[in-house]
Amino acid sequence: MAERMPxxxxxxxxxxxxxxxxxxxRAALAALRRGLGKPPGTAPExxxxxxxxxxxxxxxxLERACYLVASLFALHPLGWEGDERGRRLTNLGASFALLAQRSSNREGVTRRFLHLLLAHEDELGEHLRHAIxxxxxxxxxxxxxxxxxDIQGWSHDDLRVQRQWARAYYDTLGSGEEGTVSGS
Structure with a gap:
């Protein structure tokens, strides 16, 4: 796992x-939620x-990604704790793996995750809204x-973000422990 610059x-x-x-x-979070499903800059709130x-x-x-993340955050303002971020992969693939581990329908979660990985950049906001x-x-x-x-790098030709999410998802599921990446 690459070291992150603080x-x-x-x-x-x-x-x-x-x-x-x-x-x-609550007023700020409600204003941010008003941006869900809207193009950046079209929710003046x-x-x-x-x-x-x-x-x-x-x-x-960057601006587009910031508006999208702000609206998604307001929908679900729960982040990884600081010490968890240092010990494990915490991209959306790892979050989906944790969901699969907690779910009674792991196959359904995997299907939803793979569908998200195939999302075109123009549809990513809608897919992320459902995922979040x-x-x-x-x-x-x-x-x-x-x-x-990751949203900013979504359309990179080498599909780097999608590959990182897939790696985190399957490595975390393979570890057998909730939220822990195998080999770490």
């Missing part, structure tokens, strides 16, 4: 979202919470900073 933009963005949840700022967190000239890809809803229903954490990074 306090990268994506982690700071996720931390700022987590602080809204820790303060139990999100602006006061997202715009101040963005760099001065964000790329279209499923994770929420089983109180499975999400590494929001990592998800923000």
């Amino acid at each position: 306090f990268q933009f994506e982690d700071r963005f996720a931390q700022a979202l987590a602080e809204l949840a820790q303060r139990d700022d 999100m602006f006061p919470y997202v715009v101040p967190l963005l760099p001065s000239n964000p790329s279209w890809r 809803g499923l994770l929420r229903s089983h109180a499975v954490p999400v590494d929001w900073g990592r998800l923000l990074r």
Whole structure:
């Protein structure tokens, strides 16, 4: 597993979202949820919470990913604990593996996960909304900073993100222990 640089933009963005949840700022979370299923910038209620967190000239890809992650976070503001993030893979593949371990329908979870991996970038937001809803229903954490990074790299030609998620999913399932990656 590659060492992560602490306090990268994506982690700071996720931390700022987590602080809204820790303060139990229901109005802010409701405003962010209004962006679910909408293109970036079309839910002005999100602006006061997202715009101040963005760099001065964000790329279209980064801005789009930030709005998507903010709306998804507001739907399910549960993240991996800091010590868990250091000990294991915490990408969305690992979250789905934890869901599969907790579920009575592991095959169904695997099908949903594989369907997510095949999502085209234009459909990714909708697929993630359903995936996050499923994770929420089983109180499975999400590494929001990592998800923000991964969304930005989703369309890379080598399918790096999809391969990393698949590796985390199957390695975690193969370990036999809830949420632990085999070989670690």
